[in-house]
Amino acid sequence: MTGTANHISVQGVHKIFQSGDQDIHALRAIDLEITHGEFVCLLGPSGCGKSTLLNAVAGFSLPSSGTITVDGAAITEPGPDRGMVFQEYALFPWMTVEQNIAFGLQIKGAAKGTILAKVDELLALLNLREFRRRYPKDLSGGMRQRVAIARVLAIDSPIMLMDEPFGALDALTRRNLQDELLRLWTELGKTILFVTHSIEEALYLADRTVVMTYRPGTIKRELTIDLPRPRDVASPPFNLLKKELSELLMEEQDRHVQDEFRGVAVN
Amino acid sequence: MKRVRHTASGILVPLAAIAFWQLLSSMGWVNATILPSPMRVLIKWWAYLRPLEVFDPAQGSYLKWCLSGELPQDAMGSLYRVLVGFFIGGGLALPLGLAMGYSRLVYGLFNPLIQVLRPIPPIAYIPLSILWFGLGNPPAVFLISIGAFFPVLMNTVAGVQNVDSIYLRVGRNLGASRFTQFTRIILPAATPYIFTGARIGMGTAFIVVIVSEMIAVNNGLGYRILEAREYLWSDKIIAGMFTIGLLGLGIDTVMSRLSSYLLKWHRGLEQG
Numbered sequence: 001m002t003g004t005a006n007h008i009s010v011q012g013v014h015k016i017f018q019s020g021d022q023d024i025h026a027l028r029a030i031d032l033e034i035t036h037g038e039f040v041c042l043l044g045p046s047g048c049g050k051s052t053l054l055n056a057v058a059g060f061s062l063p064s065s066g067t068i069t070v071d072g073a074a075i076t077e078p079g080p081d082r083g084m085v086f087q088e089y090a091l092f093p094w095m096t097v098e099q100n101i102a103f104g105l106q107i108k109g110a111a112k113g114t115i116l117a118k119v120d121e122l123l124a125l126l127n128l129r130e131f132r133r134r135y136p137k138d139l140s141g142g143m144r145q146r147v148a149i150a151r152v153l154a155i156d157s158p159i160m161l162m163d164e165p166f167g168a169l170d171a172l173t174r175r176n177l178q179d180e181l182l183r184l185w186t187e188l189g190k191t192i193l194f195v196t197h198s199i200e201e202a203l204y205l206a207d208r209t210v211v212m213t214y215r216p217g218t219i220k221r222e223l224t225i226d227l228p229r230p231r232d233v234a235s236p237p238f239n240l241l242k243k244e245l246s247e248l249l250m251e252e253q254d255r256h257v258q259d260e261f262r263g264v265a266v267n
Numbered sequence: 268m269k270r271v272r273h274t275a276s277g278i279l280v281p282l283a284a285i286a287f288w289q290l291l292s293s294m295g296w297v298n299a300t301i302l303p304s305p306m307r308v309l310i311k312w313w314a315y316l317r318p319l320e321v322f323d324p325a326q327g328s329y330l331k332w333c334l335s336g337e338l339p340q341d342a343m344g345s346l347y348r349v350l351v352g353f354f355i356g357g358g359l360a361l362p363l364g365l366a367m368g369y370s371r372l373v374y375g376l377f378n379p380l381i382q383v384l385r386p387i388p389p390i391a392y393i394p395l396s397i398l399w400f401g402l403g404n405p406p407a408v409f410l411i412s413i414g415a416f417f418p419v420l421m422n423t424v425a426g427v428q429n430v431d432s433i434y435l436r437v438g439r440n441l442g443a444s445r446f447t448q449f450t451r452i453i454l455p456a457a458t459p460y461i462f463t464g465a466r467i468g469m470g471t472a473f474i475v476v477i478v479s480e481m482i483a484v485n486n487g488l489g490y491r492i493l494e495a496r497e498y499l500w501s502d503k504i505i506a507g508m509f510t511i512g513l514l515g516l517g518i519d520t521v522m523s524r525l526s527s528y529l530l531k532w533h534r535g536l537e538q539g
Contacts, residue, residue, distance in 0.1 A: 058440065060439075060440075077439070078436070078439040078440045079440075080440070082440070083440065083441075084436075084437070084440045086433060086437070088433060090434060090437045092434060092452065092456075093532050093533065093534065094456070094458070094532045094533075096532075104441040107441055107443050107444075107447055108442065135531070135532040137532065137533075137534045151441075155441060155442070
């Protein structure tokens with residue numbers, strides 16, 4: 001660890017995609033500093049570049065210009081120090097739950113006993129014990145996402161990148177997993193960068209919410225959420241913030257919709 | 268109960284067909300040489316199946332005796348050629364298919380040649396195979412290998428190319444090396460395609476074995492039905508054909524059971 005308090009540092013990041021004969025400016029001049037153990041949500045409408053930014057931090061698609069560093073070291077490729085949880089779970093269907101969780105540790109070359117102990121621990125932590133020998137196709141969406149989270153926790157990455165992980169779940173399962181994630185975050189002290197388009201989700205989870213603009217993706221507003229946890233989604237302060245964010249977001253959503261009506265390629 | 272009814276309804280049409288066939292023969296509507304009665308086919312089938320010698324323990328085991336009839340010997344000969352040809356053809360197609368699916372370079376190198384050769388039916392190789400390998404098992408195995416080669420190849424290529432990129436992203440994210448990516452992600456992800464290719468390849472091999480036996484080999488089920496024609500033994504021809512059909516069904520059932528077992532993780536498995 002270098003001396004800086006900042007863990008993830010995004011500086012002057014631009015990302016330009018070629019789409020046919022036109023350039024799409026997906027990210028413009030993004031500066032973002034995230035400290036150790038912070039829970040940050042990226043919030044915005046479709047096409048605002050929030051997933052692009054997450055993929056850049058993950059190392060899947062590097063910025064066109066600008067730098068992203070983790071503890072002072074520039075990111076050049078994906079790595080197990082930044083575990084990613086995908087919306088579509090992306091569990092390996094040919095592996096059982098325990099094999100999926102063990103995979104990252106096997107890659108690291110961990111000893112058999114270590115792997116077994118870690119898998120047992122994670123199965124217990126995420127209430128997956130009865131499902132250890134099941135295949136993903138026999139699990140519900142919520143269960144699958146628990147396994148995907150366990151798979152990332154297994155490799156002990158200090159940073160968790162989450163790309164709308166609960167977007168495909170029903171409301172109750174979603175709340176349940178949000179609480180679970182907060183519990184894990186408190187227990188394990190991870191730094192979390194979480195992409196969502198749900199205002200309520202961002203307000204419920206994050207220490208800080210970063211609202212992004214629709215194309216080109218820039219940071220419109222950073223909002224520190226000081227409400228104590230567990231947060232009451234029905235409380236007046238929560239709803240006040242919700243209203244504020246909602247207004248910010250709707251402006252961007254309107255621009256997105258206008259683009260769609262004009263037939264601009266939005267994805 | 269439902270199951271019983273299901274089986275019963277499945278047996279109805281074959282029974283009706285046999286009854287109609289028997290009627291044709293009994294009423295003398297067709298010449299018995301052209302279409303013998305089901306009963307005569309059954310009798311011939313049994314004669315074709317049973318051992319020719321009396322059981323003698325000095326000659327070997329009981330099982331060996333049981334299989335000493337003409338039909339079991341023919342069936343084993345055909346099966347042997349199918350399996351050897353299938354494993355040679357499939358065994359060459361699998362590594363080439365994996366390489367072509369994985370590497371654009373290998374794909375670019377081999378695809379033009381493959382596309383030209385693929386539409387040539389294995390049967391068109393018969394003259395060349397006899398010229399190259401003479402008569403007997405070698406030309407037959409050669410033809411069967413060609414028949415099995417292309418389905419396994421094409422499906423393996425498609426299987427590797429269609430691996431969902433999200434699995435590869437997960438692999439990179441977890442720090443997998445290229446070798447691990449290939450063995451632990453690409454290979455298992457492609458197995459449903461590969462098994463489909465193997466099943467089609469096995470079916471083709473089974474067609475080709477019958478044809479090749481009609482031309483290049485002096486035993487086997489294909490040879491036997493052609494031989495029977497020379498003596499106008501239409502009952503033996505039909506018995507041989509049903510044997511071919513049942514053997515083919517047996518092989519396909521084994522292949523499909525095997526792939527269901529090995530792909531029990533797979534969601535949209537074809538039910539065979």
